[in-house]
Amino acid sequence: xxxxxxxxxxxxxxxxxxxxxxxxxxxxxxxxxxxxxxxxxxxxxxxxxxxxxxxxxxxxxxxxxxxxxxxxxxxxxxxxxxxxxxxxxxxxxxxxxxxxxxxxxxxxxxxxxxxxxxxxxxxxxxxxxxxxxxxxxxxxxxxxxxxxxxxxxxxxxxxxxxxxxxxxxxxxxxxxxxxxxxxxxxxxxxxxxxxxxxxxxxxxxxxxxxxxxxxxxxxxxxxxxxxxxxxxxxxxxxxxxxxxxxxxxxxxxxxxxxxxxxxxxxxxxxxxxxxxxxxxxxxxxxxxxxxxxxxxxxxxxxxxxxxxxxxxxxxxxxxxxxxxxxxxxxxxxxxxxxxxxxxxxxxxxxxxxxxxxxxxxxxxxxxxxxxxxxxxxxxxxxxxxxxxxxxxxxxxxxxxxxxxxxxxxxxxxxxxxxxxxxxxxxxxxxxxxxxxxxxxxxxxxxxxxxxxxxxxxxxxxxxxxxxxxxxxxxxxxxxxxxxxxxxxxxxxxxxxxxxxxxxxxxxx
Amino acid sequence: xxxxxxxxxxxxxxxxxxxxxxxxxxxxxxxxxxxxxxxxxxxxxxxxxxxxxxxxxxxxxxxxxxxxxxxxxxxxxxxxxxxxxxxxxxxxxxxxxxxxxxxxxxxxxxxxxxxxxxxxxxxxxxxxxxxxxxxxxxxxxxxxxxxxxxxxxxxxxxxxxxxxxxxxxxxxxxxxxxxxxxxxxxxxxxxxxxxxxxxxxxxxxxxxxxxxxxxxxxxxxxxxxxxxxxxxxxxxxxxxxxxxxxxxxxxxxxxxxxxxxxxxxxxxxxxxxxxxxxxxxxxxxxxxxxxxxxxxxxxxxxxxxxxxxxxxxxxxxxxxxxxxxxxxxxxxxxxxxxxxxxxxxxxxxxxxxxxxxxxxxxxxx
Numbered sequence: 110x111x112x113x114x115x116x117x118x119x120x121x122x123x124x125x126x127x128x129x130x131x132x133x134x135x136x137x138x139x140x141x142x143x144x145x146x147x148x149x150x151x152x153x154x155x156x157x158x159x160x161x162x163x164x165x166x167x168x169x170x171x172x173x174x175x176x177x178x179x180x181x182x183x184x185x186x187x188x189x190x191x192x193x194x195x196x197x198x199x200x201x202x203x204x205x206x207x208x209x210x211x212x213x214x215x216x217x218x219x220x221x222x223x224x225x226x227x228x229x230x231x232x233x234x235x236x237x238x239x240x241x242x243x244x245x246x247x248x249x250x251x252x253x254x255x256x257x258x259x260x261x262x263x264x265x266x267x268x269x270x271x272x273x274x275x276x277x278x279x280x281x282x283x284x285x286x287x288x289x290x291x292x293x294x295x296x297x298x299x300x301x302x303x304x305x306x307x308x309x310x311x312x313x314x315x316x317x318x319x320x321x322x323x324x325x326x327x328x329x330x331x332x333x334x335x336x337x338x339x340x341x342x343x344x345x346x347x348x349x350x351x352x353x354x355x356x357x358x359x360x361x362x363x364x365x366x367x368x369x370x371x372x373x374x375x376x377x378x379x380x381x382x383x384x385x386x387x388x389x390x391x392x393x394x395x396x397x398x399x400x401x402x403x404x405x406x407x408x409x410x411x412x413x414x415x416x417x418x419x420x421x422x423x424x425x426x427x428x429x430x431x432x433x434x435x436x437x438x439x440x441x442x443x444x445x446x447x448x449x450x451x452x453x454x455x456x457x458x459x460x461x462x463x464x465x466x467x468x469x470x471x472x473x474x475x476x477x478x479x480x481x482x483x484x485x486x487x488x489x490x491x492x493x494x495x496x497x498x499x500x501x502x503x504x505x506x507x508x509x510x511x512x513x514x515x516x517x518x519x520x521x522x523x524x525x526x527x528x529x530x531x532x533x534x535x536x537x538x539x540x541x542x543x544x545x546x547x548x549x550x551x552x553x554x555x556x557x558x559x560x561x562x563x564x565x566x567x568x569x570x571x572x573x574x575x576x577x578x579x580x581x582x583x584x585x586x587x588x589x590x591x592x593x594x595x596x597x598x599x600x601x602x603x604x605x606x607x608x609x610x611x612x613x614x615x616x617x
Numbered sequence: 618x619x620x621x622x623x624x625x626x627x628x629x630x631x632x633x634x635x636x637x638x639x640x641x642x643x644x645x646x647x648x649x650x651x652x653x654x655x656x657x658x659x660x661x662x663x664x665x666x667x668x669x670x671x672x673x674x675x676x677x678x679x680x681x682x683x684x685x686x687x688x689x690x691x692x693x694x695x696x697x698x699x700x701x702x703x704x705x706x707x708x709x710x711x712x713x714x715x716x717x718x719x720x721x722x723x724x725x726x727x728x729x730x731x732x733x734x735x736x737x738x739x740x741x742x743x744x745x746x747x748x749x750x751x752x753x754x755x756x757x758x759x760x761x762x763x764x765x766x767x768x769x770x771x772x773x774x775x776x777x778x779x780x781x782x783x784x785x786x787x788x789x790x791x792x793x794x795x796x797x798x799x800x801x802x803x804x805x806x807x808x809x810x811x812x813x814x815x816x817x818x819x820x821x822x823x824x825x826x827x828x829x830x831x832x833x834x835x836x837x838x839x840x841x842x843x844x845x846x847x848x849x850x851x852x853x854x855x856x857x858x859x860x861x862x863x864x865x866x867x868x869x870x871x872x873x874x875x876x877x878x879x880x881x882x883x884x885x886x887x888x889x890x891x892x893x894x895x896x897x898x899x900x901x902x903x904x905x906x907x908x909x910x911x912x913x914x915x916x917x918x919x920x921x922x923x924x925x926x927x928x929x930x931x932x933x934x935x936x937x938x939x940x941x942x943x944x945x946x947x948x949x950x951x952x953x954x955x956x957x958x959x960x961x962x963x964x965x966x967x968x969x970x971x972x973x974x975x976x977x978x979x980x981x982x
Binding site: 251 | 877910
């Protein structure tokens with residue numbers, strides 16, 4: 110078919126339908142927001158156009174007779190170690206469109222995953238492991254600046270009384286928070302779900318840069334409000350609505366560039382919350398135009414502290430880039446209470462694929478470097494570290510804390526918990542799972558009650574697993590794991606990698 | 618300070634142990650025979666690879682002088698160490714520590730003691746330091762920079778005696794039956810590997826502090842990084858070193874009381890803190906937030922002595938034994954009750970301190 114564009118048949122998935130099982134009920138037609146399934150009037154049966162399939166598996170999951178199978182397309186390009194199929198497809202697409210290739214979610218490329226090369230310790234003989242079902246096991250975490258030392262006076266009753274004035278803290282029941290996903294990039298049902306789940310769990314969720322809808326102010330104690338370069342939805346009440354304020358400088362999936370919420374996603378509610386016109390694109394600039402250096406960041410930190418009367422900690426979120434340790438040290442010295450670092454594998458609602466897959470460094474290395482630098486400079490107590498970007502399971506969380514994180518941000522895991530299959534098409538606004546979409550017909554696929562319960566279950570499950578691992582190591586409090594790299598051993602890493610991570614090789 | 622190259626690359630000694638301590642609150646002198654018999658009673662808690670004692674009040678005639686105990690591999694190391702001492706201090710008396718030949722003690726180092734005071738004309742490079750930092754600096758100089766020499770005791774009117782062997786044999790070697798003290802602590806060690814180094818035995822000391830410790834501190838990895846931030850380098854690869862430096866940091870430098878330091882080591886659980894009255898809740902919340910990296914997590918029973926008293930402490934869930942007993946003005950603390958009964962059968966009171974609950978005994982006047 111010569112009239113077809115060159116990439117017409119080079120799609121990623123094949124929709125395989127079992128004709129014997131299919132009852133032509135059209136569920137797939139209704140579920141697929143990409144219109145890969147359609148009703149063929151002439152043939153009087155459901156047909157599929159595989160080229161439109163994004164591999165989200167929604168139809169497969171909802172087919173009442175299990176008639177559908179989504180497979181990788183078998184037609185392979187000639188093997189070529191350099192010109193791998195993905196590059197051919199990029200070029201075909203760009204030759205057609207002349208545009209930047211957009212994508213969503215975290216990078217799927219094969220950047221080393223150090224979590225998989227780090228193994229944890231457990232007690233044997235010389236110290237007993239602790240059973241979390243029988244003994245207390247503590248995960249409580251406080252984020253914020255800690256004093257170097259404490260001073261006490263004698264109270265009226267003769268008992269010690271705290272003299273040192275503490276900086277504001279974020280109190281968490283788990284060393285875990287829901288990372289920034291703006292209202293707009295994901296819909297309101299999920300924002301309510303995150304707010305309710307965070308409240309129930311005693312942790313925090315992050316508004317992202319889309320402002321905070323008035324109806325969610327009541328969850329403020331468990332909310333981090335974000336101020337990003339577009340300043341969307343930022344006003345006095347917003348700054349005072351949360352338990353912490355986060356300045357977003359960068360994001361792991363797209364370091365160095367801004368954001369773009371397409372006008373199609375901006376409905377009345379998003380428009381009102383973001384304070385942008387209905388249907389117009391919301392574009393966040395690459396830098397904050399009032400922050401061209403570290404001293405400017407210091408001013409914004411204190412402007413926000415003033416605006417919130419020093420009641421809440423201020424966090425600064427950066428993407429993990431080459432000089433991340435020095436940058437984090439500067440952020441600590443500029444007066445931030447928390448520094449959040451987002452690694453190269455961090456997720457996104459929309460980012461150019463080239464940026465996502467090629468810019469930034471893995472969170473494990475960035476985290477280890479930052480924690481060590483802050484300790485070397487004697488200022489580790491002045492700032493808490495939150496690690497983000499590709500925390501897949503409780504073991505990743507435990508390893509991050511052993512490397513030195515005070516807590517981790519999770520977002521992709523949270524979305525997977527409510528059904529995301531990482532099809533990476535968030536930027537289209539057509540998410541068939543009702544997550545990254547503001548289309549009312551799709552968004553109602555997420556029930557806030559159910560979604561909140563899934564999120565709660567996930568964190569409970571991870572919490573139990575963290576407790577088991579902690580107890581296995583003979584520890585009963587998370588602070589004894591924090592920065593305790595002696596509990597980690599490397600497998601198959603180079604000397605340089607081990608030196609940066611500050612861990613020994615297994616067997617030593 | 619900046620962590621040295623490859624600071625993460627260390628191998629820690631692991632050991633099980635027996636501990637014993639006794640204090641006479643009114644500074645009545647207790648003959649060395651008593652702690653020796655107690656430790657001998659707990660012979661099976663060690664494996665002959667480490668034993669030692671600390672004694673307070675043993676040098677009354679030179680009570681205002683720093684009593685340095687040195688162990689040296691050879692005469693050359695001793696000569697070098699002596700040069701360092703003379704650089705920092707005025708030497709009032711130096712003599713070999715009296716020893717006797719014991720069949721089971723093989724290849725002992727040369728043990729010498731010095732009674733010192735700080736030079737009036739201090740060396741320029743350390744002129745500005747406070748007195749205690751000055752003394753600690755001198756100790757670190759010898760221990761880190763003079764090969765084969767090690768200062769294993771440095772307080773006033775106190776001394777540590779330790780080495781590779783069972784405690785009763787070490788006591789015999791150092792002729793401890795000839796000393797009298799108002800505080801004694803003793804230690805019997807069961808290391809799982811054989812470093813065979815005399816300096817690695819307990820008690821571990823720093824200035825007046827001496828520590829004997831039974832346990833494995835699972836939080837060691839973060840404790841030593843925390844200490845490095847505060848300019849203490851852990852080089853001996855023992856948990857006990859961490860305890861000593863943390864005590865020095867918390868009590869001497871940060872001015873916390875012994876009670877508070879104990880609560881840093883073994884803090885109350887968050888659910889207990891939640892039930893406390895407001896003032897107390899604020900104290901312990903702040904304590905845990907600020908000193909979380911100093912928490913000693915894992916099984917331990919420690920006895921800590923200085924010139925003002927003796928205290929004993931268990932970990933937060935009491936994973937190592939510690940029993941306390943009282944007889945008149947004497948308080949005993951031990952891994953096993955039998956070791957106390959062996960030397961004092963008619964006790965007024967015997968109890969097991971609760972997990973994380975310090976027993977602090979202050980010397981009177």
